[in-house]
Amino acid sequence: MSTAGTPLRAAIIAVGSEMLTPTRVDTNSLTVTEVLNGLGIDVAFKAVAGDHRADLDALLGHAIARYDVVILTGGLGPTADDVTRDVVASHLGLPLLEDADVLARLEQRFAARGVRMPDVNRRQAMVPSGAAVLGNPNGTAPGLWIEHRGKAIALLPGPPREMKPMMAGEVRERLLPRSGHVRLLRRVIVIAGRTESRVEEITQPTYASWLGADPAIETTILATGRHIELHLSTRVMDPAAGARALDEAVAQIVALLGPDIVSCDGRGIEQVVGDALRQRGWRIACAESCTGGLVTSMLTDVAGSSEYVERSIIAYSNRAKVELLGVAESAIAQHGAVSEPVALAMAMGVRDGAGVDVGVGITGIAGPGGGSDARPVGTVCMAVAADRVHTRTFRFPGGRSTVKTFAAVTALDLVRRVLNDLSIETDWARRR
Amino acid sequence: MSTAGTPLRAAIIAVGSEMLTPTRVDTNSLTVTEVLNGLGIDVAFKAVAGDHRADLDALLGHAIARYDVVILTGGLGPTADDVTRDVVASHLGLPLLEDADVLARLEQRFAARGVRMPDVNRRQAMVPSGAAVLGNPNGTAPGLWIEHRGKAIALLPGPPREMKPMMAGEVRERLLPRSGHVRLLRRVIVIAGRTESRVEEITQPTYASWLGADPAIETTILATGRHIELHLSTRVMDPAAGARALDEAVAQIVALLGPDIVSCDGRGIEQVVGDALRQRGWRIACAESCTGGLVTSMLTDVAGSSEYVERSIIAYSNRAKVELLGVAESAIAQHGAVSEPVALAMAMGVRDGAGVDVGVGITGIAGPGGGSDARPVGTVCMAVAADRVHTRTFRFPGGRSTVKTFAAVTALDLVRRVLNDLSIETDWARRR
Numbered sequence: 002m003s004t005a006g007t008p009l010r011a012a013i014i015a016v017g018s019e020m021l022t023p024t025r026v027d028t029n030s031l032t033v034t035e036v037l038n039g040l041g042i043d044v045a046f047k048a049v050a051g052d053h054r055a056d057l058d059a060l061l062g063h064a065i066a067r068y069d070v071v072i073l074t075g076g077l078g079p080t081a082d083d084v085t086r087d088v089v090a091s092h093l094g095l096p097l098l099e100d101a102d103v104l105a106r107l108e109q110r111f112a113a114r115g116v117r118m119p120d121v122n123r124r125q126a127m128v129p130s131g132a133a134v135l136g137n138p139n140g141t142a143p144g145l146w147i148e149h150r151g152k153a154i155a156l157l158p159g160p161p162r163e164m165k166p167m168m169a170g171e172v173r174e175r176l177l178p179r180s181g182h183v184r185l186l187r188r189v190i191v192i193a194g195r196t197e198s199r200v201e202e203i204t205q206p207t208y209a210s211w212l213g214a215d216p217a218i219e220t221t222i223l224a225t226g227r228h229i230e231l232h233l234s235t236r237v238m239d240p241a242a243g244a245r246a247l248d249e250a251v252a253q254i255v256a257l258l259g260p261d262i263v264s265c266d267g268r269g270i271e272q273v274v275g276d277a278l279r280q281r282g283w284r285i286a287c288a289e290s291c292t293g294g295l296v297t298s299m300l301t302d303v304a305g306s307s308e309y310v311e312r313s314i315i316a317y318s319n320r321a322k323v324e325l326l327g328v329a330e331s332a333i334a335q336h337g338a339v340s341e342p343v344a345l346a347m348a349m350g351v352r353d354g355a356g357v358d359v360g361v362g363i364t365g366i367a368g369p370g371g372g373s374d375a376r377p378v379g380t381v382c383m384a385v386a387a388d389r390v391h392t393r394t395f396r397f398p399g400g401r402s403t404v405k406t407f408a409a410v411t412a413l414d415l416v417r418r419v420l421n422d423l424s425i426e427t428d429w430a431r432r433r
Numbered sequence: 434m435s436t437a438g439t440p441l442r443a444a445i446i447a448v449g450s451e452m453l454t455p456t457r458v459d460t461n462s463l464t465v466t467e468v469l470n471g472l473g474i475d476v477a478f479k480a481v482a483g484d485h486r487a488d489l490d491a492l493l494g495h496a497i498a499r500y501d502v503v504i505l506t507g508g509l510g511p512t513a514d515d516v517t518r519d520v521v522a523s524h525l526g527l528p529l530l531e532d533a534d535v536l537a538r539l540e541q542r543f544a545a546r547g548v549r550m551p552d553v554n555r556r557q558a559m560v561p562s563g564a565a566v567l568g569n570p571n572g573t574a575p576g577l578w579i580e581h582r583g584k585a586i587a588l589l590p591g592p593p594r595e596m597k598p599m600m601a602g603e604v605r606e607r608l609l610p611r612s613g614h615v616r617l618l619r620r621v622i623v624i625a626g627r628t629e630s631r632v633e634e635i636t637q638p639t640y641a642s643w644l645g646a647d648p649a650i651e652t653t654i655l656a657t658g659r660h661i662e663l664h665l666s667t668r669v670m671d672p673a674a675g676a677r678a679l680d681e682a683v684a685q686i687v688a689l690l691g692p693d694i695v696s697c698d699g700r701g702i703e704q705v706v707g708d709a710l711r712q713r714g715w716r717i718a719c720a721e722s723c724t725g726g727l728v729t730s731m732l733t734d735v736a737g738s739s740e741y742v743e744r745s746i747i748a749y750s751n752r753a754k755v756e757l758l759g760v761a762e763s764a765i766a767q768h769g770a771v772s773e774p775v776a777l778a779m780a781m782g783v784r785d786g787a788g789v790d791v792g793v794g795i796t797g798i799a800g801p802g803g804g805s806d807a808r809p810v811g812t813v814c815m816a817v818a819a820d821r822v823h824t825r826t827f828r829f830p831g832g833r834s835t836v837k838t839f840a841a842v843t844a845l846d847l848v849r850r851v852l853n854d855l856s857i858e859t860d861w862a863r864r865r
Binding site: 025307310313367368401 | 451453456457478482662719724725730732745748799
């Protein structure tokens with residue numbers, strides 16, 4: 002920290018009663034945090050308030066007393082429950098004055114759509130005395146920037162497409178001189194085939210040592226539901242030195258986790274598999290049973306995937322496995338539909354039927370029904386048929402949707418390992 | 434409100450530095466909110482704090498001063514950055530004492546796994562004087578319940594599978610006597626084929642009138658990215674009267690939106706289509722191009738879907754459309770791969786090939802590439818072939834993943850409308 006001084010600390014307040022219900026979370030704060038962190042400003046506190054004026058007033062007092070920067074999102078609309086502008090102005094003792102420029106722009110905006118501006122929208126032209134107006138090309142509510150006793154306070158509209166450009170543009174620029182040239186750099190390492198606790202066990206002794214280094218590197222482990230991610234970040238005055246330190250740290254993790262590293266630049270497994278296929282000029286086809294199309298849906302989430310995704314067969318019934326993939330009925334009878342021989346026949350069947358380079362076969366028990374002692378829920382057999390063939394049986398934890406997601410990600414990861422000639426041993430392989 | 438008195442107001446505080454980064458939000462508060470709302474308790478304030486002791490202490494002071502109930506989640510682990518227990522005890526002036534029962538249970542838990550309890554875990558046996566211990570069958574951190582000057586304060590572990598049963602169980606029971614027999618009842622109406630603003634336009638005059646009724650009904654419109662949802666809620670002393678009022682309100686919405694209502698009990702489109710198929714004893718097969726398997730993946734998210742999902746073909750290439758679905762090459766040449774005749778041939782081809790009752794064909798341009806003036810990005814042609822056939826062309830807004838999701842939901846909604854003999858006109862049909 003010595004190289005970077007004491008970072009500024011920020012509070013983020015989202016205003017909107019809908020974010021206090023059981024169905025909706027505030028996500029604007031993630032964008033705000035990203036911009037603040039990029040300036041080396043820590044987010045120390047986040048809160049959600051409804052449209053209760055006294056509550057917001059008290060919360061604002063709490064935030065302004067403790068933090069250097071306070072960013073509010075939402076509550077700048079034209080209706081009576083849009084309270085942010087009023088509460089901030091009254092809390093700071095600033096009179097609200099109608100701004101002629103803002104009013105003119107509002108009226109123009111409505112005129113351009115051929116309608117008269119409703120009277121309620123006049124409220125959006127009220128500006129606390131001394132505040133700077135932040136332009137909003139994507140909506141009616143302008144943002145506001147207030148400097149008050151050394152603190153910086155920004156009021157931003159709630160809709161993300163209005164808030165984001167304002168935060169990344171004018172608010173960032175106004176914060177820049179305060180941030181003291183401290184920058185926060187970040188790397189994201191994506192990992193597959195290991196549990197979160199195993200990744201921690203392997204990497205913790207290494208990343209713990211970075212905290213005392215100069216520049217210090219902080220590490221966070223995240224389980225995203227698809228991958229495990231390691232986030233490395235450092236706060237520096239000299240971006241080149243920071244980048245060098247992060248490069249070295251990433252190299253240490255790569256050495257520790259080797260074949261389990263999907264990417265060191267945040268790309269997900271579907272993108273990495275797509276890139277590997279495109280690089281080789283190879284095409285892929287999948288035969289999916291328990292994943293129900295999720296593997297192919299993930300592959301085709303990538304723009305341009307039609308270059309390498311030829312077709313897939315979702316063979317949910319045994320009849321479809323036989324008719325469309327050429328799986329022998331005797332193989333199903335002898336080994337069961339959830340077995341490595343059937344997965345392999347599915348992979349080879351779809352590869353050869355499509356005339357492509359890589360075939361994938363997946364058959365398993367997503368649950369909640371269909372499990373047995375020999376093949377409990379979560380058992381999934383997979384095969385990848387390329388120039389050589391590979392089969393594996395996995396046992397995934399969790400409910401139906403967790404098993405489906407784990408199975409789809411693991412199938413793509415198996416393709417990645419086969420394409421790159423890497424070990425296919427992972428934490429998920431079934432213990433027999 | 435007069436029937437129900439003044440509801441208690443609650444604050445929720447999530448503790449954990451990872452929720453102050455740009456990648457992770459607090460979702461525990463949604464579960465907590467659901468339980469509190471079920472007791473008629475309003476959530477007035479939510480916040481996230483890191484592991485900074487002075488910050489958490491000040492936040493706690495703010496929350497306890499203003500709200501009747503304060504629920505904290507997270508920060509009860511064994512390590513030094515798990516600060517919740519210490520900060521709450523010191524803020525309230527309660528000495529922390531080692532609890533022999535908690536310690537014994539912790540030691541048993543480790544012994545059962547055949548390991549000695551690490552010394553750090555002793556911290557989890559420290560209990561603020563006068564607090565009640567909340568059992569945690571799913572982890573090492575017990576919860577804590579503290580009554581302090583009329584306020585109720587609960588400390589819950591961060592992992593959702595530990596927090597949820599504790600909140601829905603012991604915390605709910607302890608709050609019950611405070612909640613004054615007020616209950617919050619809720620209904621979720623799921624809507625497809627309409628934009629959020631169109632749903633608002635149609636329903637707003639009706640639901641606005643419910644606010645003045647007795648009991649008053651509050652309405653929220655949510656766009657979930659898949660559906661539009663109307664959430665109706667009422668706060669009552671008499672659950673039977675509340676249920677009658679909600680039934681009547683739901684009936685008014687059904688009369689207004691008719692064929693656009695997917696369900697009045699929160700079931701999503703994939704569940705509703707599955708139920709309709711099962712009821713008729715019908716089976717389905719899909720031929721997907723631009724949705725890349727997402728339609729079938731959604732259908733197979735439903736437990737038991739193997740009863741009615743026979744197979745699907747993801748025909749990403751034209752060759753796959755011809756070889757696997759019997760689409761005439763001349764039809765592709767004449768009308769283009771993205772056309773109603775090709776969608777219809779795909780639907781009939783997969784239906785007849787699978788020998789099922791319903792076939793679905795989807796072909797479109799998800800983008801970002803591949804668009805033209807005649808068929809811009811977002812254009813998707815669909816067909817449903819059942820006892821009769823239906824085709825439609827849609828134009829969806831947004832980027833690749835939005836178009837894919839909208840197309841998949843709309844395809845399932847088209848199946849729902851065809852199965853139930855409903856109008857298939859929606860807001861998304863392409864204006865020619």
